[in-house]
Amino acid sequence: PENLVEQVHAVVLTGGSAFGLATVQGVMRYLRQRNCGFQTEYGVVPIVTGAVIFDLGLNKGENLPDADMGYHACENSSKEGAEQGCVGAGTGATVGKLFGLERAMKSGQGFASLTSPGGLKVWALAVVNAFGDVRNHENGELLAGVRTEDGRQLANAAASLVELETLGGFSETNTVLGVVATNAKLTKAELTRVAQMAQDGIARAVVPSHTLYDGDAIFALSTGSHRRVEVTVVGALAAQLMAKAIVNGVLHAVGVDDLPAYQDLFGE
Known part of the structure; x- marks a missing residue:
């Protein structure tokens, strides 16, 4: 609470351990295309935070989360809530x-x-x-x-x-x-x-x-x-x-x- 930035534009929860951080790039691309982010003299910069779970015991690296998954998650987001079960970040939990x-x-x-x-x-x-x-x-x-x-x-x-x-x-x-x-x-x-x-x-x-x-x-x-x-x-x-x-x-x-x-x- 003591830091300068007051707002974030998205929170990403993902699987895939550190590989899952690639999803953040997709979320940032989605937001930037819609001019959503922190305004700077060099353009808009979406502020995106998040965290990952380690699920490589089930996901052996064949289908690791990537930027496109993050982008599609934004496209499929809903104000009504979130899907439940073995979907999204919970797939390998x-x-x-x-x-x-x-x-x-x-x-x-x-x-x-x-x-x-x-x-x-x-x-x-x-x-x-x-x-x-x-x-x-x-x-x-x-x-x-x-x-x-x-x-x-x-x-x-x-x-x-x-x-x-x-x-x-x-x-x-x-x-x-x-x-x-x-x-x-x-x-x-x-x-x-x-x-x-x-x-x-x-x-x-x-x-x-x-x-x-x-x-x-x-x-x-x-x-x-x-x-x-x-x-x-x-x-x-x-x-x-x-x-x-x-x-x-x-x-x-x-x-x-x-x-x-x-x-x-x-x-x-």
């Missing part, structure tokens, strides 16, 4: 990697939103690539995560940790990425607080969360089209929606290869 990828489960990206009677809008997008398990934030039900050795049931990472003193054999390349956005008129400092509070949503849905092996990151945005709203209200709602988005990312995922999803183990 997994959860439950306490004992390695072979006992993990497939996850994806999820979305959640609300509109208050007074017109306040808040929405959250999560890309769920966590080290831990995912639980229903409302009742604690274990939905997806590390599986038993036979792969047929959930093993419960939290319970398994009691029996371990050292961790090994797991992927150190995990993260939950998220974006929370609102139409409430908030300052950069207030949005920083919203992002901090939204991190609580990760802790409600992912167990264990915020480990040394997770690189969790949440971006907070405001369109400023609504009146000012108490930042605590927006932050609390953002945390609720982030937890719901994480759960949705698991419920909408589909299995791939030897990695089942929630629907494969528990779907009707």
Whole structure:
């Protein structure tokens, strides 16, 4: 919040590890063609930030994200929300990697939103690539995560940790990425607080969360089209929606290869 630039023009969440950063070029090209960006004497410069997940365990490099994918994502964007499941940045996402990828489960990206009677809008997008398990934030039900050795049931990472003193054999390349956005008129400092509070949503849905092996990151945005709203209200709602988005990312995922999803183990 202490830096000069007040606005960003896009946030990119992508898979493909560092290779996925190429998608940012496509987003910048899309915005520049529409004269959207920071105005300079040398032309418009779109300010684009973002983050990536490491999913090369599933994507062996055959179809890495590129600039064209970023451009097409802009073309297909919608004000109504985002697709859920194994799409976009969630295509290669997994959860439950306490004992390695072979006992993990497939996850994806999820979305959640609300509109208050007074017109306040808040929405959250999560890309769920966590080290831990995912639980229903409302009742604690274990939905997806590390599986038993036979792969047929959930093993419960939290319970398994009691029996371990050292961790090994797991992927150190995990993260939950998220974006929370609102139409409430908030300052950069207030949005920083919203992002901090939204991190609580990760802790409600992912167990264990915020480990040394997770690189969790949440971006907070405001369109400023609504009146000012108490930042605590927006932050609390953002945390609720982030937890719901994480759960949705698991419920909408589909299995791939030897990695089942929630629907494969528990779907009707």
